[in-house]
Amino acid sequence: MSSSPLFCTEMALGRPPGFSPKSGPALVLERLSQTPRLVAVTQASRLEIRPAPEMVSIGIRELDSLSGGLPRGCLTEICGPDSAGRTSVLLAALAAATRREEVCALVDASDALDPASAAAIGVEFGRLLWVRCGGADGPQPSAVSPQPSAFRFQSSHFRSDSQLPRSEVRDPMSALEQALRVTDLLLQSGGFGMVAVDLGDVPFRIARRIPLTSWFRFQRAVERTPTVLLAITHAPCAQSCAALSLKLRSSAIGRNSSGKLSNISSQFSASSHTHLFEGLKIEGEILRSRLERKPPQSVRTGCRTEAMRA
Numbered sequence: 001m002s003s004s005p006l007f008c009t010e011m012a013l014g015r016p017p018g019f020s021p022k023s024g025p026a027l028v029l030e031r032l033s034q035t036p037r038l039v040a041v042t043q044a045s046r047l048e049i050r051p052a053p054e055m056v057s058i059g060i061r062e063l064d065s066l067s068g069g070l071p072r073g074c075l076t077e078i079c080g081p082d083s084a085g086r087t088s089v090l091l092a093a094l095a096a097a098t099r100r101e102e103v104c105a106l107v108d109a110s111d112a113l114d115p116a117s118a119a120a121i122g123v124e125f126g127r128l129l130w131v132r133c134g135g136a137d138g139p140q141p142s143a144v145s146p147q148p149s150a151f152r153f154q155s156s157h158f159r160s161d162s163q164l165p166r167s168e169v170r171d172p173m174s175a176l177e178q179a180l181r182v183t184d185l186l187l188q189s190g191g192f193g194m195v196a197v198d199l200g201d202v203p204f205r206i207a208r209r210i211p212l213t214s215w216f217r218f219q220r221a222v223e224r225t226p227t228v229l230l231a232i233t234h235a236p237c238a239q240s241c242a243a244l245s246l247k248l249r250s251s252a253i254g255r256n257s258s259g260k261l262s263n264i265s266s267q268f269s270a271s272s273h274t275h276l277f278e279g280l281k282i283e284g285e286i287l288r289s290r291l292e293r294k295p296p297q298s299v300r301t302g303c304r305t306e307a308m309r310a
Helices: 007-014 026-034 060-068 086-100 115-119 172-189 212-222
Strands: 075-079 106-110 128-132 140-142 194-198 228-233 244-255 259-264 274-287 298-305
Touching: 060 244, 060 274, 075 086, 075 212, 086 106, 086 115, 086 194, 086 228, 086 274, 106 115, 106 172, 172 194, 212 228
Parallel strands: 075 228, 075 244, 106 128, 106 194, 194 228
Antiparallel strands: 128 140, 244 259, 244 274, 274 298
């Protein structure tokens, strides 16, 4: 008895007679599910929605209402030109974090932090690790006493670049490399409520050389942790790695001879009257936010800083 060609073909392929092979997407999914390397892969349609990160206060009410605060487990970038209020926002965020009894770390790439200003805004130095970069001997961790009236530094002293030996003059590129290495070590070690990286005084032509892979590495290191990673820059550098990106700008506020407050940034050349500097009017704008749907247009808010009298 002779067999039919179709019966012989199915037997040769190991299929029972009358087998109807699947076709189209069903066959592709079945073959992929049987591949050992793809067994643990979950289909995109079955992925769980990642929960929204916990938000903590920046320390400035107006910026909190604009952005909702700083997200934990994410990278937040705050940028702006000189005198835009970057340092004020940085110190306010550190003060708010230390008041929550969290241990914080500040990677100071330019060694520009003024302890007196930090103490005036409420930073608790007993919970702050201050890493000063840019020296010839590498990063210098400084422990500051909790009493604002008595600052003691373990490693180094304040000296201008003109007073430093030629081998100790700070190199911006070397300081940037030190800051990146220290930030990586701090994020890998964990245990910090906030890790702030101050790159505001690093020239943008140098800061923009930071490879995107470094920002991506920082983002993955802080992901799924309670740490707030805050980067202060002159212009946006982290790009899509930042979950929240804020841009700051400011204008000077002065009091004229009649005692009236006004914006003096554009009046120096047009007016001969003297003005007493009273503070800065800071405006914040959301450049990027992956925490919610992007707004149809940029959202801004404003706050004010006051000058400290001697």
